[in-house]
Amino acid sequence: MAQNKDKNPAEDVVIQGHNYDGIQEYDNPMPGWWLWILWASIIWAPFYILGLHFSDVIPSYEEDLAAGQAEIVEIREAYEAANPTFEATPETLASFVGDEAQVAEGAALFVTNCAACHGQAGEGLIGPNLTDSYWIHGASDVDLYNVITNGVIEKGMAPWGSILSPDARAQLVAFVRTLEGTNPPNGKAPEGELVETSETDA
Ligand code: HEC
Numbered sequence: 001m002a003q004n005k006d007k008n009p010a011e012d013v014v015i016q017g018h019n020y021d022g023i024q025e026y027d028n029p030m031p032g033w034w035l036w037i038l039w040a041s042i043i044w045a046p047f048y049i050l051g052l053h054f055s056d057v058i059p060s061y062e063e064d065l066a067a068g069q070a071e072i073v074e075i076r077e078a079y080e081a082a083n084p085t086f087e088a089t090p091e092t093l094a095s096f097v098g099d100e101a102q103v104a105e106g107a108a109l110f111v112t113n114c115a116a117c118h119g120q121a122g123e124g125l126i127g128p129n130l131t132d133s134y135w136i137h138g139a140s141d142v143d144l145y146n147v148i149t150n151g152v153i154e155k156g157m158a159p160w161g162s163i164l165s166p167d168a169r170a171q172l173v174a175f176v177r178t179l180e181g182t183n184p185p186n187g188k189a190p191e192g193e194l195v196e197t198s199e200t201d202a
């Protein structure tokens with residue numbers, strides 16, 4: 001018996017009686033898995049509608065969004081609590097000034113970032129002498145912190161606020177505080193106003 005290659009495997013289940021001008025219809029049922037998904041969706045639909053619109057079981061889109069955003073706020077607050085933003089006040093800076101470890105960190109930062117303009121010992125080169133008692137931009141710890149942070153761009157002092165961390169800048173303040181009165185060789189002539197040492201503590 002010759003095999004007919006075009007024979008449809010479903011030909012065994014021809015639906016009898018469906019015969020239109022000699023065109024017959026085969027019974028090709030949807031696959032079982034597909035039907036199961038369809039039935040499951042149909043059964044799930046009323047529960048979903050009830051749960052969404054008539055009870056709190058399923059959160060609405062708005063509720064879901066609000067919950068998600070509350071979670072983000074929570075995460076952010078936890079992060080901020082764990083990483084408090086540094087505020088340069090006389091008190092916060094005082095905790096750096098005089099602390100040997102912080103001064104040592106500041107000294108290392110000074111050599112890499114500042115010595116090119118202020119001299120290895122802070123004696124002054126392009127930038128002013130940082131070892132005398134004369135200050136152009138104020139002599140308090142906060143003044144030093146601010147000038148280091150914001151720079152004096154038109155005079156060639158770079159702003160370090162976006163380059164060095166707040167801690168690093170506070171460490172630099174602590175280091176610069178140790179320079180006053182060290183009187184290194186080749187000190188640059190004083191610039192700015194004389195500020196008595198006792199006043200710099202303010
Ligand atoms: C590119 C050169 C340059 C570099 C690098 C530089 N400075 Fe300066 N700095 C200056 C100049 C110039 C001034 C003076 C600004 C003025 O005349 O207003 C100055 C001013 C200052 C002052 C204020 C002095 C005063 O009399 O009020 C401080 C403090 C200071 N610098 C600290 C630093 C520290 C700390 C660093 C390193 C993080 C640094 N500078 C890096 C050029 C520089």
